[in-house]
Amino acid sequence: xxxxxxxIVMVLVLLAGAGGWFLVRSFVGKPGDPPATxxxxxxxxxxxxxxxxxxxxxxxxxxxxERWSSVFEKxxxxxxxxxxxxxxxxxxxxxxxxxxxxxxxxxxxxxPSVHGIIENAWLERSADSRSVRLVxxxxxxxxxxxxxxxxxxxxxxxxxxxxxxxxxxxxxxxVSDALRATPGSQSKVVSLSIKxxxxxxxxxxxxxxxxPLVYCFDVRDGRxxxxxxxxxxxxxxxxxxxxxxxxxxxxxxxxxxxxxxDLDYNKLAGPDPGPGESYGYNQGQVFPHPMNKNAPNGGxxxxxxxxxxxxxxxxxxxxxxxxxxxxxxxxxxxxDLLCVSFSSNDLIGHQWGPxxxxxxxxxxxxDRIIQELxxxxxxxxxxxxxxxxxxxxxxxxPIPESRKIPTAxxxxxxxxxTELTAALDATFGPADQPGHWYASQEYAEDVWPWVxxxxxxxxMRGIPFDAVCxxxxxxxxxxxxxxxxxxxxxxxxxxxxxLPPDQEREAKAILAQVKLAYQPDRCGDVVVIPQRGVLMxxxxxxxxxxxxxxxxxxxxxxAFGAGVPALGRKDDAVSSLLVGPIVSxxxxxxxxGREAIxxxxxxxx
Ligand SMILES: [Zn+2]
Numbered sequence: 003x004x005x006x007x008x009x010i011v012m013v014l015v016l017l018a019g020a021g022g023w024f025l026v027r028s029f030v031g032k033p034g035d036p037p038a039t040x041x042x043x044x045x046x047x048x049x050x051x052x053x054x055x056x057x058x059x060x061x062x063x064x065x066x067x068e069r070w071s072s073v074f075e076k077x078x079x080x081x082x083x084x085x086x087x088x089x090x091x092x093x094x095x096x097x098x099x100x101x102x103x104x105x106x107x108x109x110x111x112x113x114p115s116v117h118g119i120i121e122n123a124w125l126e127r128s129a130d131s132r133s134v135r136l137v138x139x140x141x142x143x144x145x146x147x148x149x150x151x152x153x154x155x156x157x158x159x160x161x162x163x164x165x166x167x168x169x170x171x172x173x174x175x176x177v178s179d180a181l182r183a184t185p186g187s188q189s190k191v192v193s194l195s196i197k198x199x200x201x202x203x204x205x206x207x208x209x210x211x212x213x214p215l216v217y218c219f220d221v222r223d224g225r226x227x228x229x230x231x232x233x234x235x236x237x238x239x240x241x242x243x244x245x246x247x248x249x250x251x252x253x254x255x256x257x258x259x260x261x262x263x264d265l266d267y268n269k270l271a272g273p274d275p276g277p278g279e280s281y282g283y284n285q286g287q288v289f290p291h292p293m294n295k296n297a298p299n300g301g302x303x304x305x306x307x308x309x310x311x312x313x314x315x316x317x318x319x320x321x322x323x324x325x326x327x328x329x330x331x332x333x334x335x336x337x338d339l340l341c342v343s344f345s346s347n348d349l350i351g352h353q354w355g356p357x358x359x360x361x362x363x364x365x366x367x368x369d370r371i372i373q374e375l376x377x378x379x380x381x382x383x384x385x386x387x388x389x390x391x392x393x394x395x396x397x398x399x400p401i402p403e404s405r406k407i408p409t410a411x412x413x414x415x416x417x418x419x420t421e422l423t424a425a426l427d428a429t430f431g432p433a434d435q436p437g438h439w440y441a442s443q444e445y446a447e448d449v450w451p452w453v454x455x456x457x458x459x460x461x462m463r464g465i466p467f468d469a470v471c472x473x474x475x476x477x478x479x480x481x482x483x484x485x486x487x488x489x490x491x492x493x494x495x496x497x498x499x500x501l502p503p504d505q506e507r508e509a510k511a512i513l514a515q516v517k518l519a520y521q522p523d524r525c526g527d528v529v530v531i532p533q534r535g536v537l538m539x540x541x542x543x544x545x546x547x548x549x550x551x552x553x554x555x556x557x558x559x560x561a562f563g564a565g566v567p568a569l570g571r572k573d574d575a576v577s578s579l580l581v582g583p584i585v586s587x588x589x590x591x592x593x594x595g596r597e598a599i600x601x602x603x604x605x606x607x
Contacts, residue, residue, distance in 0.1 A: 003199065010411070012393065019226075021508060023459070025322065034359070042222075045273065048331075048451065049333040049334075049335075050335045051332050051334045051335050051336055051338065051387065052332055052336075052337045052338070052383075052387050052388065052389070052564060053326070053332025053337075053338050053339075053340060053379070053383060053387065053388040053389075054332050054337065054338070054339050054388070054389045054390075054585060054588045054589050055339075055340045055341075055375070055379070055389070055390045055391070056177075056339065056340070056341045056390075056393075056581075056585055057203065057341070057342055057343075057344070057372070057375070057386060057390060057392045057393075058105065058200065058342070058343040058392075058394060058395055059343075059344050059368055059392070059394050060101060060103075060104075060195075060197065060200060060343055060344060060345045060346075060348035060394070060395055061345045061347050061348035061351040061394065061396060061397065061398050061547065062347055062358060062365075062368075062397075063394070063397040063398060063553065063556055064090060064091075064092065064204065064394075064397075064556045064557055064558040064559065064560075065556065066138060066356075066361075066365050066558075067079055067090070067558050068090070068351070068454035069090070069261060069270075070270060070362065070365055070366070071083075071267055072244065073366065073371050074366070074369045075370065077373045077376065077377070078369035078370060078371075078372040078373035079368075079369050079372055079560075081275035081372075081373070081562075082372065082376075082377060082390070082392060082560045082562045083569070083570065083571065084389075084568070085562060085568050086560055086561050086562030086566050086568065086569075087560070087561050087562075087566060087567065087569040087570065087572060088560045088570065088571045088572065089558070089559040089560070089572050089574075089576050089580065090171065090558070090560065090571050090572065090573055091556075091572075091573050091574060091575050091576065092393075092423070092556070092558065092575075092576045092577065092578050093552065093555040093557070093575070093576075093578060094107070094396065094477065094554070094555055094557060094577075094578045095113060095514075095515060095519035095555075095575065095577045095578065095579060096113045096114055096115070096123050096399075096515055096516075096517055096519040096550075096557040097512070097515040097516045097518070097519040097529070097531070097549070097550040098114060098383070098451075098519040098548060099395075099396035099397065099547050099548050099549060099554040100121055100122050100142070100395075100396065100547065100548050101122055101197065101199055101348065101395050102119045102122040102123075102139035102199045102203065103119050103120065103121065103122075103123060103395075103397070103519070104394070104395025104396045105119075105174060105199060105200045105203040105204050105343065105395050106119035106139075106174075106203045107119075107120075107579060107581075107582075108204065108393060108395065108581045109176035109177060109203055109204045109206065109341075109581055109582065110118070110172070110174040110175065110176050110177075111177070111579050111580075111582020111583055111586070112579065112582070113172050113518035113519065113579065114173050114518065114519050114520075114521060115518050115520050115521055116172060116173065117172055117173055117174035118172065118174070118521050118524060119139050119171060119172060119203065119304065120339070120452075120520070120521050120524045120525050121139070121452070122138070122139050122199065123136055123137060123139060123445075123448050123449060124137055124139075124443060124449055124452070124524045124525070124526075125137070125140050125147055125441055125442060125449050125454045125526065126524070127441065127454075127457070130458060131410060131441075131457040131458040132441050132454075132607050133462075134441045134445070134454065136442070136445045136448060136449070137171070138162050138163040138169040139171055139199050139200075139203070140162065140168060140169060140171065140198055140199045140202040140203065140229055140363070141162070141165070141167070141168075142163070142165060142166050142167060142168035142170055142229070143168070143169065143170050145166065145474075146163040146166070146167070146168060146229045146230040146231045147166060147229070147230045148166055148220065148228075148230075148233065148331035149207075149229060149232075149233060149235060150227060150236060150241070150244070152220065152222055152223055152226065152227075153222075153223055156222040156223060157222060158441035159220065159222070159358055160220070160221045160222070160306065161197065161198070161199075161272060162199065162304035165351070165468070166229045166230065166231065167198040167199075167202050167218070167229050167231070167313070167590075168201050168202065168208075168229060168231040169203055169206060169207050169402070169504055170207075170231075171191050171207065172203065172206075172207065173521075175206070175207075176203070176204065176205075176206035176207075176337060177206075177225045177339065177582060177585045177586050177589060177591070178191040178204065178205055178206030178214055178341070178593045179206040179207055179209070180210055180291075180579070180586065180589075181337070181339055181589050181590065181591055182206070182209050182211075182212040182214065182606050183209065184591065185497060187212060187336070188334065188335065188336035189207065189336045189337050189339065189589075190212075190215070190329055190331060190334070190336070190338045190339075190340055191205060191214040191215065191338070191339045191340075191341070192205075192214070192216075192217075192325045192329060192331065192338075192339070192340050192341070193205030193206075193215070193216045193217070193225075193324060193340075193341040193342075193344065194216075194217050194218070194311050194318060194320070194321060194322055194340075194341065194342050194343070194344035195217075195218050195219075195344075196218060196314055196318060196343075196344075196345035196349075197217045197218060197343065197347055197348075198218040198344060198352070198474040200343035200345060200395070201216050201218040201341070201343065202216055202218070204341040204343065205232075205341065205464045206520070208231060209234055211216075212376055213232050213233060213350070214232065215228065215233075215237070215240075215325070216228055216229070216232055216248040217321070217325075217540065219305075219309060219314075219317075219318070221302050221306050221308075221389070221568070222302055223311065224250045224251075224301075224302070224304075224305045224308075225244040225250070225271070226243065226302070226321060227242060227559055228239065228240075230415055230596045232382065237328055237329070238328070238488050239325065239327065239328025239556040240324070240325075240330070241322050241329070241595040242324075243320075243321055243324045243337065244320060249317055249320050249321070250305070250308070250317060251300050251304075251488055251604050252313070252317075252548075253293045253294075253298045253308060253311070253313045254294055254299070254304055254412065255292065255293070255294065255298070256293050257290035257291060257292055257293060258285070258289070258290060258291040258293060258311045258312065258363075259290045260288060260289055260359065260363055261312075261363055261366050261367055261370075262363075262366060266357040267362055267363070268359075268596060269360050270339070270362055271356040271357055271358055271361065271362040272358065272359075272404070272535060272553065274287075274288050274358065274359040275287035275288050275354075275358075275457065276354075276355060276357060276358055276401060276573065277355050277401065277403055277433035278355070278401040278402060278403030278404060278412075278543050278544070278545070279353070279355060279358060279401065279402050279407075279543065280352070280353040280354065280543040280544035281353070282307065282310050282311075282353045282354075283303070283306040283307045283310050283351075284296050284307065285307055285311070285353075287354075288359075289360075289363075291307075291358060291360075291376075291447065291604055292307075292309065292323075293308065293311065293313070294307060300542075301420050306444055306578070307501060308347065309346055309349055310346065310349045310350060310353065311346060312346060312352070312363065312364045312367040312368075313346075314344075314345065314346035314349070314366075315344045315346045315347070315364070315367065315368065315371055316371070317375065318345075318346075318370070318546070319342075319371050322340065322342050322375075323329050323378060325340065326378075326379075326382065332379075332382070332383045332387055332388055333382075333383065337589050337590055338411070339585075339589060343395075343584060344368065346364065347361075347364055347365075347368060347431075349543070350364045351364075352397045352398075352476070352518070352544050352545060352546060353544050354368055354399075354544070355398070355401035355404065355544065355545045356397075356398045356400055356545070357400060357401070357404060357406065357453060357552075366478035367461070372392070373607060375390075375456045375489075376390070378489045385563065385564070386411075386562050386564050387564060388561045388563055388564060389561065389562070389563040389564045389566060390560075390561070390563050391559070391560070391561045391562075391581060391584055391585050391588065392556060392558065392559075392560040392561075392562075393557055393558060393578065393581050394557040395557075396547045396554055396555070396557065397546075397547060397555060397556055397557060398545060398547050398553065398554065399535065399537055399544070399545050399546060399547060399549065399551070399553050399554060400535065400545065400553065401544065401545045402535065402536070402537050402541075402545070406535070407535025408535070409533045409534050409535045409536065410535035410536065411483045411533070411535070411536045411537070412535075412536075412537050412539065412542075413483050413532075413536065413537070413538050413539075414447075414538075414539070414540055415446065415447045415450040415451075415538050415539070415540065416446065416447055416540065418478070418481070418530075419440070419446055419453070420539065422439075422453075422474060422478060423439060423479055425473075425477050426439050426473065426474070429473060430463075430465050430469075430470065430473075431463075431465075433459075437457075438456065438459055439454050439455060439456060439459070439460075439470070440454060440455060440456055440555065440573040441455060441457070441526075442454065447540050449526060450530070450538060451529050451530040451531065451532075451538065451548065452525055452526030452527075452528070452529055453474060453478070453526050453527060453528040453529075453530065454465065454526040455470055455471065455474075455527045455528075465488070467527075468489075468491060471490065471491065471527050471528055472489060472505075473544065474489075474527075475487040475488060475489045475492070475527045477527050478528060478530045479530070479531075482533075483533050483536045484530060484531060484533055484536070485508075485512065485531045485532060485533050485534070486512060486531045487528055487529060488513060488528065488529050488531075489518055489527065490522070490525065490527050490528070491498070492513070492528075493513065493516055493517055493520045493525075493529070494520075494522070496513065496517065498513060499508065512531055512550055515550040516529055516550070518533075530551055531549065531550065534551050555578075557578050559576070559580060560577065561584050561585070561588070564588075565587075565588055566588075574595070
């Protein structure tokens, strides 16, 4: 069985046990059924249609929903938990817990081994293996300009590729693709985020008969853009939003202060500043955080701080509301899909860590965002005409210097590679120039935890490729800061060298996670798995994610609204890939990943 099949079957089996069988059955229509359009009994204007809202908080651990539940509002996260179903034990089943893989997996219901978004970036080898290029996960196949265009001399993008963005690297269909592909489909899809990769991977591919509306924020001009891949222009509501600078410049000259100064942030989160905290974009370690210390009149420096603050989410929420009104989502006699990914939570979490006042504060403000969104949808559509699914693309590692995890440490990939180079030189003979062993020295840290070897150089020197991979995996897997390392041969064959029984169990579990993260044309030759709590990063402060450890994999899945029974909290172990089938079911389309379900196991009734 393919890994994807195993994962989907596991989800369904677990769900059946969880009493969630009913949930899936009640959601899923027969293949070929028309999209389930629900007439709105609460709709006074007589409009019909339905809206499915997929909310992703970028970097949001499930434990935030428990840890801070006593200080949430009654009608934000608590309402979702109370009136919907909350899978409180959902884990990402694959190893590379990054934003690109996260959003692609949420949107497709299949793991990176199937959809191909193995990381935020990877190396693409030339046919002769002599050279490589760095490929960003939403890099288009050719030059596409942003729409509306950027001002001349805007410079390089804050993140991503220089030639625009597109979902062309996705190898699997998203729920958005499936919804818009239904013959005669009138369904609209709008996908919005601060980060391009989040909006693009959820928005799905171009379909001239029914293109998705995909927008992300650019700090260079402080506006939301789509890309010429999708459209030559933007609708009126989007250009009016961009023109109304109050949404963007509201916080110029202001500070980010605590939302709830009445609460004991120290007790709820931790000390401020905590050890190892970073400084944001000239925002400092402690409250109040200035929004434009180096940019008194706004502009790119201010926009960088804006997306690195909870106000980035407020701006995005305002944009989402305009999209709902401008496209009349949910009121068009069809089932529409709105995807919104709040990136500021991730940017804040990287800087100040999961146990900071800042992450507590942005989580409290995220609770308010959910409350505001629900109130807005209640008023506009009525409770019976929308379904909201909330999840996260990954979690986050505690800041190593906080010593929350006994094995915590911070290591630079470049230092680790220097050590590996010395060991390879000593074993196989010195390479004649630095980086000779690797496909790219320049991009080595960008594609970590994968190590790509220079296959053509090895061949020229008569050194067997497999011998180098085996040696490197042994060396890298046996550092005191690493848990293990695997070669591509081990990943493909699923075999491990002999290990003591306790280590074997853990290694096998990690190998299963790596297998779901592995796509042979895009992944490197050896993958390095850090010890629990160890951060392998070039940054001297702050924290990150990307590992197969539970702090990175444990994400919430909450479904709420039309068609969702109020099952409350479910503690059964489920895969994060469940989000795809849940959203599909809410949309009334055949579940993504359905083709991976083996014959005999039917979920459609
Ligand atoms: Zn991140």
